[in-house]
Amino acid sequence: MAADVTGTLHADRPGPVIAPELYGQFMEQLGTGIDGGIWVGPDSDIPNTRGYRNDVLEALKELKVPVLRWPGGCYADIYDWRTGIGPRESRPVTLNRWWGNKEEHNAFGTHEFFEFAELVGAKTFLNVNVGTGTPREAMQWVEYITSPTNSTLAQERRRNGRDEPWKIDFLGIGNEPNGCGGRMRAEWFADQFRQYVGFIVPHGGATIIASGPDATDPEWTRTTMELAIEHMDAFSMHYYTLPTGDWENKGPATGFDESQWLATFERTYMIEPMIQEQVAIMDEFDPEGEKALIIGEWGTWYDPTPGSPGGWLQQQNSIRDALVAAVNFGIFHRNARRLRAAGIAQMVNVLQAMLLTDGPKMVRTPTFHAFRMYRPFQGATSLPLELESPAYGGLRAVDGTAARGTDGKLYVGLVNLDPREGKEVTISLRGVEASGVVGEVLTADAIDAHNTFDAPDTVRPRPFEGARLVDGTLSATLPAKSVVVLALE
Numbered sequence: 477m478a479a480d481v482t483g484t485l486h487a488d489r490p491g492p493v494i495a496p497e498l499y500g501q502f503m504e505q506l507g508t509g510i511d512g513g514i515w516v517g518p519d520s521d522i523p524n525t526r527g528y529r530n531d532v533l534e535a536l537k538e539l540k541v542p543v544l545r546w547p548g549g550c551y552a553d554i555y556d557w558r559t560g561i562g563p564r565e566s567r568p569v570t571l572n573r574w575w576g577n578k579e580e581h582n583a584f585g586t587h588e589f590f591e592f593a594e595l596v597g598a599k600t601f602l603n604v605n606v607g608t609g610t611p612r613e614a615m616q617w618v619e620y621i622t623s624p625t626n627s628t629l630a631q632e633r634r635r636n637g638r639d640e641p642w643k644i645d646f647l648g649i650g651n652e653p654n655g656c657g658g659r660m661r662a663e664w665f666a667d668q669f670r671q672y673v674g675f676i677v678p679h680g681g682a683t684i685i686a687s688g689p690d691a692t693d694p695e696w697t698r699t700t701m702e703l704a705i706e707h708m709d710a711f712s713m714h715y716y717t718l719p720t721g722d723w724e725n726k727g728p729a730t731g732f733d734e735s736q737w738l739a740t741f742e743r744t745y746m747i748e749p750m751i752q753e754q755v756a757i758m759d760e761f762d763p764e765g766e767k768a769l770i771i772g773e774w775g776t777w778y779d780p781t782p783g784s785p786g787g788w789l790q791q792q793n794s795i796r797d798a799l800v801a802a803v804n805f806g807i808f809h810r811n812a813r814r815l816r817a818a819g820i821a822q823m824v825n826v827l828q829a830m831l832l833t834d835g836p837k838m839v840r841t842p843t844f845h846a847f848r849m850y851r852p853f854q855g856a857t858s859l860p861l862e863l864e865s866p867a868y869g870g871l872r873a874v875d876g877t878a879a880r881g882t883d884g885k886l887y888v889g890l891v892n893l894d895p896r897e898g899k900e901v902t903i904s905l906r907g908v909e910a911s912g913v914v915g916e917v918l919t920a921d922a923i924d925a926h927n928t929f930d931a932p933d934t935v936r937p938r939p940f941e942g943a944r945l946v947d948g949t950l951s952a953t954l955p956a957k958s959v960v961v962l963a964l965e
């Protein structure tokens with residue numbers, strides 16, 4: 477049978493390392509993203525470790541989560557860190573102005589975040605408040621967290637139960653400052669950024685991140701570079717996939733037709749020229765590529781689950797989301813030279829989640845499985861994979877990515893966007909010494925197939941029997957609407 481898709485994998489032309497942090501997770505104080513989804517408290521009947529759900533911890537360990545971002549998002553710019561320290565029973569109740577005006581009891585605060593990150597084995601990405609905060613508050617919060625001294629703030633941390641300082645790996649200054657973060661103009665934000673950075677001194681260092689707006693605004697990026705590049709280590713952009721592109725009517729998470737399936741991928745791919753636009757501007761100011769680009773938030777954003785509380789951003793997650801994730805991973809790998817961290821929004825119960833919970837129940841979503849399958853790409857060395865694919869709508873039906881894993885094996889990730897027809901793929905291998913191939917496939921019958929608490933395994937990876945490695949040529953028969961990850965050994 478003639479191949480539908482042909483290509484060449486150049487293992488002899490290694491590219492940049494795929495930073496593990498490109499597989500990061502974002503967790504905001506929002507709906508049940510943390511309360512109920514991660515944190516149930518030590519007295520809960522739901523099995524937990526010092527208040528953190530055991531089932532969620534166990535699942536996240538399967539993903540090898542490299543970095544966790546908290547407390548927002550928009551919430552970061554209304555968060556007062558002092559409401560989340562000290563005895564839990566005496567923490568104040570605050571209103572979550574951005575997300576449904578929910579009463580926040582602040583049981584999950586600074587200590588809980590850093591302890592949770594330790595339990596998960598992830599680096600930390602803390603976002604400080606610029607919109608309603610002050611440089612003094614941010615300076616004091618960072619001292620409280622990271623100082624090894626006997627300062628009053630460090631001693632307060634010790635009295636609250638933590639002797640050793642924690643490490644802040646990534647420090648975000650502001651969040652979407654053009655919008656929920658303070659409706660700022662780029663010049664004003666750049667000046668504020670400089671001021672904050674001048675006072676905040678994280679002990680042990682941190683990657684200091686200047687915030688960009690949602691999606692892309694080249695003028696914002698240029699202004700931030702002109703006015704503040706010497707004060708930053710990284711610049712952050714956000715991008716969400718809305719099937720319709722219309723914030724008032726985004727499209728449903730399930731029960732959609734093929735035109736919305738296709739539109740979802742068309743809008744997913746729009747992130748790549750945005751990344752390239754940011755990179756081109758950063759290249760002008762930083763030709764050596766020292767400063768990183770970060771995608772602080774990405775993922776699908778649909779109409780909320782009917783009947784769910786307003787502002788909690790609850791949505792179902794289907795095979796479509798798994799393919800969106802895999803397409804994004806490929807884009808991230810292709811741009812790994814400057815793109816060095818990303819955070820999917822959000823980890824549990826919010827937007828394109830890995831896990832959904834309801835009381836004691838928990839289910840892994842198709843997106844979880846995509847993250848799990850692509851785990852070998854964390855820290856791998858990217859390799860050029862050129863594919864000639866037939867079209868699906870205006871897109872290529874099959875996309876792919878390849879890398880040499882830290883274990884020395886060669887990994888190939890393939891996505892078939894065509895929801896009706898399988899594809900025969902043939903790839904010539906250059907510089908590869910391998911004699912066998914194994915893999916996994918994620919696919920489903922319906923375009924909106926998803927997992928529920930009653931049927932948790934409707935969409936789950938299975939061993940892939942459709943790949944062959946003969947005389948330096950890799951062949952694979954991809955099912956319709958599938959993600960396949962192959963390991964060559």
Ligand code: AHR
Binds near residue numbers: 504551652821
């Ligand atoms: O992830 C939900 C929200 O989307 C975040 O709080 C904000 O940064 C973005 O607009």
